[in-house]
Amino acid sequence: MTAAASSPRIVSIQVGLPQECGTEGAADEHDTPWRTGFYKLPVAGPVQAKSLGIVGDGVADRVHHGGIDKAVLAYSADHYPVWNRDLRGSGLLATGEMTGGAFGENLSITGLGENDVCIGDLWQAGDVLLEVSQPRQPCWKLSRRWRIADLAAQVIRNGKSGWYVRVVREGTLTAGLELTLVARKxxxxxxxxxxxxxxxxxxxxxxxxxxxxxxxxxxxWREMFEDRVRKHRER
Structure with missing residues (x-):
């Protein structure tokens, strides 16, 4: 695991509702109007994790985000020091700092990364049971949030994507809860x-x-791979 010395845990929880951003006629494309639920703010107390997500959270694009398979987005907090170092070193991160919620995630987790989490994993935090469903697919909104044109492409290259989970058993989550692997299929x-x-x-x-x-x-994701297989067989 990313931080083998201690148990994985939730270091912060973020939620946010869709909002209108940008200004009509802006010269910089980063400042033109867009609607997004990307901006998430830390929650100090407990939150309720439901089958369709955390209470108080929302998504703007219901076609590509949300739903049972993508109820909650998790991201490794251990990635942020590396992102801050590399992006500042290249001059791309001009303002602000990447901390919990910077990638639009609901759960910022330490001690776990993309090499430590498998499809179908069942992880328990308090009375909540979460099932890993897919990697997070970085999109243009990530790049726009940080005003870094190729940030989504960087994520695809380095694999620091984060992952989505289903809420298999609803309950209460708080920052600081440890994550326990219940089953690995x-x-x-x-x-x-x-x-x-x-x-x-x-x-x-x-x-x-x-x-x-x-x-x-x-x-x-299953449909994406099924389509890839089908196209190969049709050649």
Missing amino acids: HPTWTIARVNDVGYHQKKEIALATELAALPELAAA
């Missing part, structure tokens, strides 16, 4: 490896076939 399919097959090993049809057969993988 697919130990070979880490989030890192799924990202690799999804973005970089597109010709590995056997691997795509295997992933398409995982019932715990989010429907959208």
